[in-house]
Amino acid sequence: MITLQLLVNGLALGAAYALVALGFVLVLNATAAVNFAQGDLVMAGGLLGVALAPHLPGYLPLPGLLLLPVVLVLMAGLGLLLAAAAYLPLRRRPPVAVFISTIAAGIILQNGASVLFGPEPRAAPPLLGGGTLDLGGLVVAEQSLAIIAVAALLIAGQQWLFGRTQLGRRLRATAQDPEMARACGVPVTAMILITFALGTAFAGAAGLLLANRYFVTPTAGGDLILKAYIAVTIGGWGSVPGAVAGALLIALFEVGVSSVLSYPVALGLLYATLLVILVARPQGLFGEAARRRA
Amino acid sequence: MSEPLLQVEGLTAGYGGALAVDRLSLSVAAGEAVALLGANGAGKSTLLKAILGLVPATGGRVRLEGAEIGALAPERRVRLGLGYVPEGRRVFPGMSVRDNLEVASWLDRAGRAQDLERVFALFPALAGKAEERAWRLSGGQQQMLAVGRALMGRPRVLLLDEPSLGLSPKLAGEVFAAVCAIAATGTAVLVAEQSAARALSAAGRVVLLRLGRAVHDGPVDTLPAEALRDAFLGG
Numbered sequence: 001m002i003t004l005q006l007l008v009n010g011l012a013l014g015a016a017y018a019l020v021a022l023g024f025v026l027v028l029n030a031t032a033a034v035n036f037a038q039g040d041l042v043m044a045g046g047l048l049g050v051a052l053a054p055h056l057p058g059y060l061p062l063p064g065l066l067l068l069p070v071v072l073v074l075m076a077g078l079g080l081l082l083a084a085a086a087y088l089p090l091r092r093r094p095p096v097a098v099f100i101s102t103i104a105a106g107i108i109l110q111n112g113a114s115v116l117f118g119p120e121p122r123a124a125p126p127l128l129g130g131g132t133l134d135l136g137g138l139v140v141a142e143q144s145l146a147i148i149a150v151a152a153l154l155i156a157g158q159q160w161l162f163g164r165t166q167l168g169r170r171l172r173a174t175a176q177d178p179e180m181a182r183a184c185g186v187p188v189t190a191m192i193l194i195t196f197a198l199g200t201a202f203a204g205a206a207g208l209l210l211a212n213r214y215f216v217t218p219t220a221g222g223d224l225i226l227k228a229y230i231a232v233t234i235g236g237w238g239s240v241p242g243a244v245a246g247a248l249l250i251a252l253f254e255v256g257v258s259s260v261l262s263y264p265v266a267l268g269l270l271y272a273t274l275l276v277i278l279v280a281r282p283q284g285l286f287g288e289a290a291r292r293r294a
Numbered sequence: 295m296s297e298p299l300l301q302v303e304g305l306t307a308g309y310g311g312a313l314a315v316d317r318l319s320l321s322v323a324a325g326e327a328v329a330l331l332g333a334n335g336a337g338k339s340t341l342l343k344a345i346l347g348l349v350p351a352t353g354g355r356v357r358l359e360g361a362e363i364g365a366l367a368p369e370r371r372v373r374l375g376l377g378y379v380p381e382g383r384r385v386f387p388g389m390s391v392r393d394n395l396e397v398a399s400w401l402d403r404a405g406r407a408q409d410l411e412r413v414f415a416l417f418p419a420l421a422g423k424a425e426e427r428a429w430r431l432s433g434g435q436q437q438m439l440a441v442g443r444a445l446m447g448r449p450r451v452l453l454l455d456e457p458s459l460g461l462s463p464k465l466a467g468e469v470f471a472a473v474c475a476i477a478a479t480g481t482a483v484l485v486a487e488q489s490a491a492r493a494l495s496a497a498g499r500v501v502l503l504r505l506g507r508a509v510h511d512g513p514v515d516t517l518p519a520e521a522l523r524d525a526f527l528g529g
């Protein structure tokens with residue numbers, strides 16, 4: 001039963017990490033640039049939830065759930081701003097220019113959050129409720145189930161969009177060969193803007209989901225960008241399913257090892273495992289898919 | 295001869311300070327297939343890219359059906375009627391054959407389905423591989439896919455860059471037969487090719503390039519052999 005309990009906790013954490021990694025890898029594929037602000041965007045999504053929560057009418061049955069679409073839309077707007085300020089003006093410069101500009105954007109977000117919210121940890125409201133459910137002896141936090149359900153829904157939505165729609169085909173074509181996509185009539189700049197909006201919205205959703213169970217501080221993004229980076233490296237650089245699988249593996253590993261040893265040991269072992277993967281299988285666990293950007 | 299669909303007037307383009315296309319003019323009419331011949335580095339690929347806007351032109355004009363398109367972004371030019379088959383195919387490797395084709399269409403679902411059928415009729419080898427990832431296709435099939443992808447935009451003018459490169463003579467023949475069939479439907483075709491014999495067999499007119507300039511422009515049967523030799527071997 002304890003194993004099952006840990007599995008649920010790991011899946012919930014992994015589902016949130018998966019949204020972070022998904023947003024990270026979508027932007028990476030579309031622009032060939034690493035968005036180092038992704039972790040800080042998660043933090044921004046969490047604090048946005050914290051800031052908006054008092055304004056929700058309390059008489060509604062599920063006020064927390066109402067925050068999700070609001071955070072998604074506002075964060076998508078922030079993604080457009082990020083692209084316009086930190087990517088588009090530098091897109092023809094060497095990649096390091098975008099690395100630095102996204103790091104700068106992340107620092108601006110961190111400092112802005114510190115000024116507005118202070119350094120104390122904050123909690124966003126739960127999506128469904130703050131209680132627990134007893135499923136035949138297995139006690140599960142309602143928020144954990146909400147995290148898994150929302151992340152699954154968003155990831156399924158992303159898969160549907162990219163796999164089944166004409167917009168998704170254009171987004172994938174842009175990610176695989178932007179010049180050729182333009183030669184097929186695809187408005188590549190618009191596709192890049194949409195990708196930034198999607199990636200940032202996913203980061204915001206992850207922030208809102210995590211900010212209830214794990215709290216949020218202005219500096220929380222640093223750890224999350226590393227997790228996203230590790231997930232994408234483990235899953236295969238550029239692989240969308242690999243990023244999701246990598247994120248789930250990281251979280252299960254983190255929760256499992258933390259329960260037996262401790263969280264710092266789990267983190268240490270996670271980075272050690274990353275080093276082993278980089279040496280033994282640099283293409284990641286889903287390397288072939290990554291090479292062809294499935 | 296009908297009014298040209300594509301008119302290039304005094305086009306100049308290059309990379310950095312190096313001039314690859316030098317004040318070049320040519321035109322292609324509806325239903326006409328024009329071969330663009332020249333040695334490596336003659337400027338064939340750069341000319342096609344400059345017509346499409348992938349390489350910025352530093353001078354001259356590009357007109358499509360009489361309208362100046364030289365200031366437009368490549369995607370706008372494609373939407374207005376240019377189609378492009380690049381050297382080396384450049385299909386989207388992780389996407390299925392169907393998705394590679396559909397991404398280049400701007401029609402609704404029914405229109406896309408109709409055009410897919412047309413492409414599969416032109417290239418039956420692709421029909422059975424619609425759900426196959428493009429990287430799994432052979433070189434010849436990828437070339438067919440690249441041509442089919444360009445056709446999905448219903449181009450009035452089709453630009454092809456080295457369509458026989460790396461293909462067996464049989465497959466190259468199939469691709470050129472398709473090019474002839476496309477021209478026969480009224481599409482203007484401009485095909486850059488190193489294999490002179492193959493291009494001349496498919497084209498009605500030839501433009502010979504040397505160091506970025508057109509040194510001959512006329513019907514295939516008026517092309518002097520020495521001009522062809524000089525363009526490829528120097529002299």
